[in-house]
Structures are given as structure tokens and as C-alpha cells.
Amino acid sequence: MSLRVVVALLVAAMALVGGAGNALAWGPPPNEAPTFRQDRINGYGMGDPLVRTWAAQGVDRTKAPTLVFLDGLRATDDVSGWERDSNVAYLSKRGYNVVMPVGGQSSFYADWNAPSGGRSTPYRWESVLTGSLPAYLSSRGFFNRTLIGLSMSGAQAVMIANNNRDEYARVGGWCTSR
Template identity: 55%
Template sequence: MVPALAGMGAGVAGAWGPGSAKNPPKGFKSEKVDGAGMPAVTVRSWASTTTDPAKAPTVVLLDGLRATQDVSGWERDSNVAFLSEKGINVVMPVGGTASFYTNWANSSKQGNGTYKPTWGNFLATSLPAYIKSRGFSSNLSLVGISMGGGAALINAANNPGVYKRAAALSGFLNTSAPGMPVAVGVAMLDAGGYNVLDMWGGPFDANWAKNDPTVQAARLKGIKLWITASTGEPGKYTPNPSPADIVQGVPLEILAKSQSEAFKAAADKAGVPAHYDFSSVGTHTWGYWSDQVWQMQRTGWFN
């Protein structure tokens, strides 16, 4: 589990990046947004081009562990920005490497600087305010993959009046389970020297349970949920699996499925309904996550 988690958030690139400084698509903006206590966050967004953005649903997409500072993996490695051509506003915060999109307990080395990440505050206050200033609707969904999956659920639970829906695609939804704090810590170190003790403290710190979707499942009552994970069996997006696919993509997805099933058991016990898709084929890869987002669109989940 530990070696696999060190690759958490990696995927197979489809290399799609809409727009450019010379030829931006209609309704596209890239702007710096108040970081709610941390440095400003770049947010790239696409307004619905087929409906009034003020009436169109809005989806916020959270990245994986190895999120970069130029564009979101959702932009680089998927085609979901094209949801803007299907009557949906698309919002992608950039960055958050190994942050778990949470409020950290302490200041820590972050990229080229040192500061205390406050992603929880950002998703609760600054980002919704920016979305409103863009003329987008406040009919918000929060969707995350891998590292961002559990973060989507927890931030929705913390802000039930802000996010009406939350989705975890191949998410790690039982992060306080035995062994997980150590595995997460190793993954964060491998992603750039980030210290898990500065985030949620040691394995027995209360912050781990506070940020564990399985432990907090009952708090998601009233929020529309979409949870997916696969068996780790290579499929159409990895027809000829590379060594990296086998070492990382397969075991990561097996772990995500196990953790998502643990969440389902807790949610069922708490009487919290959700859409679940535990498919028989699929690895920890962008193609499968993109497919899930398009399925959400086709079934009207964002509305």
C-alpha cells in the first residue's frame, strides 16, 4: 500500500488544454483568487456557452496528490472543460499538491515558500465568492479524484449550504484506518517533501477522524453523492499496462475501492444515500474519471 500511495494522483495523460493567451475560448478566464489565508490561488474557469451561466449548474473539480501549479490535471489530462458546451459552468482551482484540500494544523514547506495551507477556508469562502462574482450560479457540485475525492466529501460536509453535491472518484475515503496515516505521510513526502505531521498531526490526532469521510458519513445527509472506484483490472485506458500502471495504478485503485466500500457501509448505516459505481474494470487513471463526469452530465446529476 505504501509504495502505491507514493504515486497517488498520477494518471495517463490525454494532453488537452483549452485556449491560450492568443486564442482563449468563449467564456474562459484564468484569475488569481484570494487564498483565504494562504497565497492567492489561480482559478481557471469556463462559463456555460449554451445556457445562461447564472442559471447553469456549476462544478468545482479538485485534483490529485501531484497537482501542478500551471493547470489542473482535469484540464491537462481530461476533456471535462467541454461540459461548458453542455450547459454547465466549469471551475478548476490550480495547485494544492499533497494538500488534501484541507486546513493544515501548522505552517509547512509549500513549493518555493513556507505557509499554512487553508484550502478548507478557500473552498468555503473565497472560491464561492469568486464563482458568484463570475456570474455563475451557486448551484455547486464538488468533484474530486484520488486525494481530492475524500476532500470533496469532507468540504461538502463542512459547507452543506455551499455545496449541494459531492463526488469522490477513486477516492481514499477512510484515511484514519489502521496504516493509512503512515501511508499518506509517505506519499506526501514522495510528492515533494511535505510533512503529514504539519497537516493533521500524528496517527492518533483527532484531525484524522475529523477529515475521514467514513467516520463523518452521517454529516453528509442531505448532500447528493456520487462514489466510484474499480477493481484495478486494466481496461480500455491501459490496454498494455506499463510497469508504473502495475505498481501504482492497479494497487491504488484496489485500495480506493476498499476504502469506498468502507464508506458505503458507514453511509448505509447512517441512512445516507449515494450513487455507487464499483465497476469490474479500471485502474487509477484519468480516462475512467473523465468517463464518470460525463456520465454525471448525461444522467442530469449536476442539475
């Protein structure tokens, strides 16, 4: 996929965000969506993070591009901000595999040396994004991956994708300020 296509895709994804939207604005609740799946993966000691996925509809998911959306600073432990505040899951209806890891609030998606902010274990998000998440996605037939970071995760997405080109073919970041 060319850089031009990746940029166009990011612009389209941001157009879908369009400010504060309704959760799941694209259609049925995830548990009623035909290709939705939610699983826990190895968190390398920080608990087992939740991953929510929507397989591409109408195409072979093993050949469809996979978009992995990382949350911003205000990530929560129930759903991704991408899911809560936008309708990017709609991209599954357009032939893309959509992946949203859940959690990571204020973590910068890095491996931390020690617990912080009242946590009992340190964050291990970089290990998840370079280890258990790619393994999980491969087991689901989600290849041809793009890592997309929002706000605080933008820089980390670029670093992780650059250092793990065998797992992530492309990267995109989106930062906002108010």
C-alpha cells in the first residue's frame, strides 16, 4: 500500500471521528455485529488486556488490511476511545480488519520500569504491541497491519512500527490540541 493510500485512509478515519460522536454510531452493538470478537491476551504481568476486533466484511480477512487503533491519554478499561467517540469500526464494513486494544491510560504504550499512579504492576504495553498482540492477530488471520496512534500514542506507534517492520507494514499518528 502506498503512502498516498495510507494518508488517504487516515484522513478518512479522522473524518469518521468528526468530534464527539456516539459510541457505536456505525450500527449494531459489537456483541451483535457479525464479525465482532473480544478476547484477552497476554499482558506480560500487567493483567490480560482486552482486544476488540471487527473482521473485514465481504472480503477474505486474511487479505484485508488490518488497522490497529491505539487510544489517547484518556484511555479507559472498558472500550477504546476510538470506539466510544467515533465510528471507525465502520471500516470493517468497507473491507478493513479493525483492532482496538483496550486500556493504556496515560501509559504512552510503553514498558515501564515500575508501577505508577496507584497501579500494582508496571505497564507493559510495548511488549503487548510487539509480542502477544501480533501473535493474536496472526491467529485470527489479520495480516498487512497498520498501527495508528491517537494523541499520546502517536509517537509510540511510530517507534514501535519502525522497530517492528515485520509486524507492522505502515504507521500513522494523529495528534490534536485545543
